[in-house]
Amino acid sequence: MEKEKINLLIVDDEEQFLNSISRSLELRDFKVIAVNRGEKAIEAAKNNPIDIALVDLKMPGISGEETLKLLKQEHKWMEVVILTGHGAIDSAVECTKNGAYSYLQKPCELDILLKALQDAYKKKVMNKKQIEEKKMNELLSISISNSPRQILRKLREMDKGD
Numbered sequence: 241m242e243k244e245k246i247n248l249l250i251v252d253d254e255e256q257f258l259n260s261i262s263r264s265l266e267l268r269d270f271k272v273i274a275v276n277r278g279e280k281a282i283e284a285a286k287n288n289p290i291d292i293a294l295v296d297l298k299m300p301g302i303s304g305e306e307t308l309k310l311l312k313q314e315h316k317w318m319e320v321v322i323l324t325g326h327g328a329i330d331s332a333v334e335c336t337k338n339g340a341y342s343y344l345q346k347p348c349e350l351d352i353l354l355k356a357l358q359d360a361y362k363k364k365v366m367n368k369k370q371i372e373e374k375k376m377n378e379l380l381s382i383s384i385s386n387s388p389r390q391i392l393r394k395l396r397e398m399d400k401g402d
């Protein structure tokens with residue numbers, strides 16, 4: 241079962257939020273590494289395979305923008321989703337110009353978060369295998385139903401196999 245999990249790095253300085261979101265996602269086929277500073281996220285990504293990172297924008301120490309930049313620099317296939325609190329939407333939009341896959345506003349419903357992570361992971365697999373969107377959707381529709389968990393598993397298989 242372990243091999244089917246998607247490796248997710250979450251960085252957020254609000255520890256309560258970090259813990260609750262990590263628990264929810266661990267129950268849904270993610271292997272989560274949760275850290276509370278950008279510096280630790282950079283370090284964690286050096287030492288662990290990471291598929292997707294969920295990065296808070298406002299943090300003490302290096303910011304979410306800087307964390308995004310450093311992660312994308314070092315890890316070619318990683319996709320990053322930015323989390324932003326109220327009032328920082330402009331910088332979140334700016335982040336997508338600098339390579340973030342997408343951004344979400346906090347508080348964020350779990351369904352919306354899962355969809356964003358699923359799409360980001362799909363993008364990662366597409367990049368890595370150089371598959372275009374249309375082909376990817378065809379591949380995903382073969383022999384699987386549309387449950388998010390099955391889509392994630394299918395993506396995982398595609399990511400692993402060569």
Ligand SMILES: [Mg+2]
Binds near residue numbers: 252297
């Ligand atoms: Mg914060």
